[in-house]
Amino acid sequence: MKPSHLKSLTRLYGRRYTEPGGYSLEQAKEITGLSLLLGRQIGLLINRQGRPEMVIVGDRDRIVIPELGRQRQTSGRLRGLRLLHTHLGAGGLSNEDLMDLVFLRLDSIAVLTVFPGGEPHLFQWAHLLPSNRSKNPYLISDMLPWDKNRTDFSAQIEALESELSRHSELLSASGKEKALLVSVAPHSQKKQAESLRELKDLLLTAGLVPAETLVQRVNAINPKHILGKGKLAELEVLALQSGASTLVYDCELTPAQMRNLAAITERKILDRTQVILDIFAxxxxSREGKLQVELAQLDYTLPRLVGKNRALSRLAGGIGGRGPGETKLEMDRRRIQARRTRVHKELSKIRKQRKATRGRRSKAGLPIVALVGYTNAGKSTLLNTLTNSTIYTADKLFATLDPTNRRLRLAEGTEVILTDTVGFINYLPEYLRQAFMATLEELEAADILVQVADASHQEVENQCRAVLQILQDMQLHEIPRILALNKWDKTEPTTQLRLGNIFPEAIPISAIQVRTLEPLIRAIHRKLRVRSLS
Ligand SMILES: Nc1nc2c(ncn2[C@@H]2O[C@H](COP(=O)(O)OP(=O)(O)OP(=O)(O)O)[C@@H](O)[C@H]2O)c(=O)[nH]1
Ligand SMILES: [Mg+2]
Known part of the structure; x- marks a missing residue:
């Protein structure tokens, strides 16, 4: 580029674009003239005061907008910058222009086409729409003669921002982060909906507010970006319109997918695994529980730490960026490795002690009855009611992480150890399964499993199936088992009838009403006697 061209470009910075229509006639001519001279597109990113914050020189057919930084991300919904750029051909806004509008959250994007003689020719603008009522997420103007354009961009952006804030507050009423749920799956609609419902519960437990949902059924998942570019744009607009700062994918993203998505959107990206890890965190x-979660988080983080990782660095703090121990996700690889080794060592030590305790307990000769089941089924509540204890229960997923043991007297002269454990869930992340295997090893010593199911949950059958599958995976399916259909007080007679048919052996209980538990106690007693006879 010649020094005189550079000078002309630099001069553009000194201008203010505040005329009606967004430019004066001289300014328009200056830009198109320079564009023709260079044979390249020229773009100006103009702030709301009308000053160009960036002058970009593209090539003949395209312009690449560099990363704009995230300073405005929370202050306003839109970027606070509009792009005015030239096209050397006669065409108006391209698809690529509209993608920039969406992914960079520009206030608006406008194109000025250049006559072969370097004069301005036509003008066209587009901006995003504040609500998703219409089919298109943006409003695109007609192609106007360049000197007939009278668009008042200041008024336009003011109206747009106020519309947007009317439609969506960035934070929910409770001041919590809003999240947009994304489900892309090749399996059945029913399964997809079920999983999404559960993800919603997980988000609520983690402290996020589910705002909108985007569901896409596909034959095969796009390996690079999960979704095609068009769908990603739709997602971005939906997030903008609903004020969601976080996108949560209902799957586990590979390290590469995470990076690719982070390169496209500026929003925080989480996957199902991270949400569960966060709840666990x-x-x-307990010391052991914390170490186990930390180990799982480190294992999740390590492969995702290649180079400068924008995806993870934006997690620092908040959901997904919380560690129970010293983990800060912005730690570098070497330190994570070192930390992992330390955590591992300490865990082995704790486990040795636990083994010793277990040994002592089995020497005491008391049979062990373990409560297992889907998370939130009421295991801890049942333990409390049976043993008059006050361990923590809550209408949250994964309220219990640490196993608890209590003595329970079944009848004159018969005592057992009752064990409460961490709940199960469908698609339990592998990291957690491994980390918590040791805790669940307690189950191997159990003489009887009491499988607690939430009979009032619409997915109770699926949850029972998932629990069975996990028990099988852990080689625990041969331990004698009693199925307790809990929360019976909350079920309708039709449900009771249906469940009675599906699970004829099951015992209906209500863990909050001690008088309903007698049949369960008798059943445990009976099973133990059968077991000691055999
Ligand atoms: N109505 C009703 N609510 C119940 C019953 N049993 C438990 N709950 C409620 O269900 C919620 C979950 O109970 P928890 O005992 O924490 O469940 P959990 O199986 O230990 O759950 P995790 O530890 O998260 O795996 C709590 O809000 C309990 O008060 C019941 O029989 N009837
Ligand atoms: Mg519990």
């Missing part, structure tokens, strides 16, 4: 109380 929030709920872990």
């Amino acid at each position: 929030q709920h872990a109380t």
Whole structure:
């Protein structure tokens, strides 16, 4: 580029674009003239005061907008910058222009086409729409003669921002982060909906507010970006319109997918695994529990730490960026490795002690009855009611992470150890399964499993199936088992009838009403006697 061209470009910075229509006639001519001279597109990113914050020189057919930084991300919904750029051909806004509008959250995007002689020719603008009533997420103007354009961009952006804030507050009423749920799956609609419902519960437990949902059924998942570019744009607009700062994918993203998505959107990206890890991190109380969660988080983080990782660095703090121990996700690889080794060592030590305790307990000769089941089924409540204890229960997923043991007297002369454990869930992340295997090893020593199911949950059958599958995976399916259909007080007679048919052996109980538990106690007693006879 010649020095004189550079000078002309630099001069553009000194201008203010505040005329009606967004430019004066001289300014328009200056830009198109320079564009023709260079044989390249020229773009100006103009702030709301009318000053160009960036002058970009593209090539003949396209312009690449560099990363704009995230300073405005929370202050306003839109970027606070509009792009005015030239096209050397006669065409108006391209698809690529509209993608920039969406992904960079520009206030608006406008194109000025250049006559072969370097004069301005036609003008066209587009901006995003504040609500998703219409089919298109943006409003695109007609192609106007360049000197007939009278668009008042200041008024336009003011109206747009106020519309947007009317439609969506960035934070929910409770001041919590809003999240947009994304489900892309090749399996059945029913399964997809079920999983999404559960993800919603997980988000609520983690402390996020589910705002909107985008569901896409596909034959095969796009390996690079999960979704096609068009769908990603739709997602971005939906997030903008609903004020969601976080996108949560109902799957586990590979490290590469995470990076690719982070390169496209500026919003925080989470996957199902991270949400569960976060809940575990929030709920872990014991030293062992905390270490186990930390180990799982480190294992999740390590492969996702290649180079400068924008995806993870934007997690620092808040959901997904919380560690129970010293983990800060912005730690570098070497330190994570070192930390992992330390955590591992400490866990082995704790486990040795636990083994010793277990040994002592089995020497005491008391049979072990373990409560297992889907998370939130009421295991801890049942333990409390049976043993008059006060361990933590809550209408949250994964309220319990640490196993608890209590003595329970079944009848004159018969005592057992009752064990409460961490709940199960469908698609339990592998990291957590491994980390919590040791805790669940307690189950191997159990003489009887009491499988607690939430009979009032619409997915009770699926949850029972999932629990069975996990028990099988853990080689625990041969331990004698009693199925307790809990929360019977909350079920309708039709449900009771249906469940009675499906699970004829099951015992209906209500863990909050001690008088309903007698049949369960008798059943445990009976099973133990059968077991000691055999
Ligand atoms: N109505 C009703 N609510 C119940 C019953 N049993 C438990 N709950 C409620 O269900 C919620 C979950 O109970 P928890 O005992 O924490 O469940 P959990 O199986 O230990 O759950 P995790 O530890 O998260 O795996 C709590 O809000 C309980 O008060 C019941 O029989 N009837
Ligand atoms: Mg519990």
